[in-house]
Amino acid sequence: MSVAAKTRLIKIEITEGKKHQFYLVPRSAAQAVATLLKNFDEGDEEGSVNARELYPELNDPVKRVAIAFHGTRLRLGLTQKQMAEKIGLSQSDVSKIEKGEREISRKLAIRIGEKLGIDYKRFL
Numbered sequence: 001m002s003v004a005a006k007t008r009l010i011k012i013e014i015t016e017g018k019k020h021q022f023y024l025v026p027r028s029a030a031q032a033v034a035t036l037l038k039n040f041d042e043g044d045e046e047g048s049v050n051a052r053e054l055y056p057e058l059n060d061p062v063k064r065v066a067i068a069f070h071g072t073r074l075r076l077g078l079t080q081k082q083m084a085e086k087i088g089l090s091q092s093d094v095s096k097i098e099k100g101e102r103e104i105s106r107k108l109a110i111r112i113g114e115k116l117g118i119d120y121k122r123f124l
Helices: 027-041 061-076 080-087 091-099 106-116
Strands: 009-016 019-026
Touching (some): 061 080, 061 106, 080 106
Antiparallel strands (some): 009 019
16 A cells, blocks of 8 residues: 655745746745845855845845735735735735834744644744
């Protein structure tokens, strides 16, 4: 009797202009890609730019969370109202989070993660 082993896959997205490519790879392969990209993150490679230099707001923890939250909503194709209904907030609160005017508590981050099926730590 054979038993299928469940392998946890990591999603990698590569975007060039409007073209998006998605890959589901085992954790070990994702770690290898992360190691490779770490070299580019240092800006050593000609033509590469550190994302934090290009988007200085990523250095601000509140704005970084706001960007992650907004990006998550857009990636899911939800309006602010739909996002609010899905995670149990008002549309106004969703707007404030996206503007960086409201922080996400650990408890709320966990709830968002559970409702959206994603890792809550991206909002901390």
